[in-house]
Each structure stands twice: as structure tokens, then as C-alpha cells.
Amino acid sequence: VQLQASGGGLVQPGDSLRLSCAASGHQFNMYAMGWFRQAPGKEREFVATISWSGSVIVYADSVKGRFTISRDNAKNTVYLQMNSLEPEDTAVYYCAAEIVGSAVVVYTRRWEYHYWGQGTLVTVSS
Numbered sequence: 001v002q003l004q005a006s007g008g009g010l011v012q013p014g015d016s017l018r019l020s021c022a023a024s025g026h027q028f029n030m031y032a033m034g035w036f037r038q039a040p041g042k043e044r045e046f047v048a049t050i051s052w053s054g055s056v057i058v059y060a061d062s063v064k065g066r067f068t069i070s071r072d073n074a075k076n077t078v079y080l081q082m083n084s085l086e087p088e089d090t091a092v093y094y095c096a097a098e099i100v101g102s103a104v105v106v107y108t109r110r111w112e113y114h115y116w117g118q119g120t121l122v123t124v125s126s
Contacts, residue, residue: 001025001115005095008120011085015124019080021095021117028052028076031115032100032107035069035080037091038119044094046108048080053103062088085124092119 007019021033034049048059048069057069068081078095096113107113 001028001031001097001099003095003097003115003117005093005117005120008093008122010123010125012126013086013124015085016081016083017085017122019082019093019095019120019122021078021080023076023078023097026099029073030099031097032105033069033071033078034096034098034107034113035078035093036096036110037089037093037122039088039091042091044110046110047093049106049108050078051102051104051106052100056104056106058106058108082122085122087124087126090122090124092121094119 002024005021029052035047036044038044046060050057050069066084071078095117097115098113
């Protein structure tokens with residue numbers, strides 16, 4: 001599967017952004033999807049994941065209550081709605097995919113994902 005992330009940009013603290021990740025190649029609804037981010041000088045960290053059914057969702061504590069992950073299997077797209085953005089959210093955001101055999105499997109570790117998009121930069125600054 002090939003992944004193309006988009007939607008990043010420069011916003012002010014408190015603003016919102018919606019990232020999209022379009023998938024192509026294999027059957028999208030066989031994949032668990034995840035979002036990760038990497039700030040300058042830091043390791044890539046988990047943000048959110050969603051099962052292929054959409055029934056299981058996990059968030060990092062740092063974004064819980066502010067970010068929402070969702071997917072549209074008909075459009076082969078996963079989204080990350082980011083509200084109340086903070087300067088600490090500044091990073092390159094990556095979407096990731098991993099094929100699964102169950103509707104409720106999700107992955108939170110970056111090494112569990114084989115497929116990655118190219119990243120989209122989110123900068124939160126006043």
C-alpha cells in the first residue's frame with residue numbers, strides 16, 4: 001500500500017487542522033492505520049491508531065481530548081482532526097499502515113508498521 005499524507009501547515013496556538021492520508025494499492029479495509037509525529041531532534045512518537053473497522057481507537061495521552069482519528073474505507077483515507085493545537089504539537093506527522101487479520105487490532109509502536117507515508121509538517125506558532 002502507498003500512503004500520501006497532506007493537510008499540514010502553519011497555524012497559531014488554539015487553531016485546528018485536519019490531516020488526511022490517502023492510501024492506494026491494496027484493500028484499505030484490511031489495514032490498521034496510525035498517525036505518528038516527529039519533532040526536531042526527537043524520536044518519532046505515537047499519536048493515534050484506528051482499527052480497520054473503526055471500532056477500536058487509541059490515543060497518546062498528550063493528544064487525548066484534542067485530536068480525533070477517523071477513517072473512510074470507501075475513500076481509502078484516514079484523517080486526524082487536531083484541535084486546540086499547541087506549540088508542542090509542532091512536528092512532521094506521518095501516517096502508517098499495517099495489514100491485519102482482525103477488525104479490532106491496532107498498533108501503537110512504530111516498528112509494528114511496515115508502510116509509511118512521506119510526512120506532512122505541522123507548525124504551531126504565534
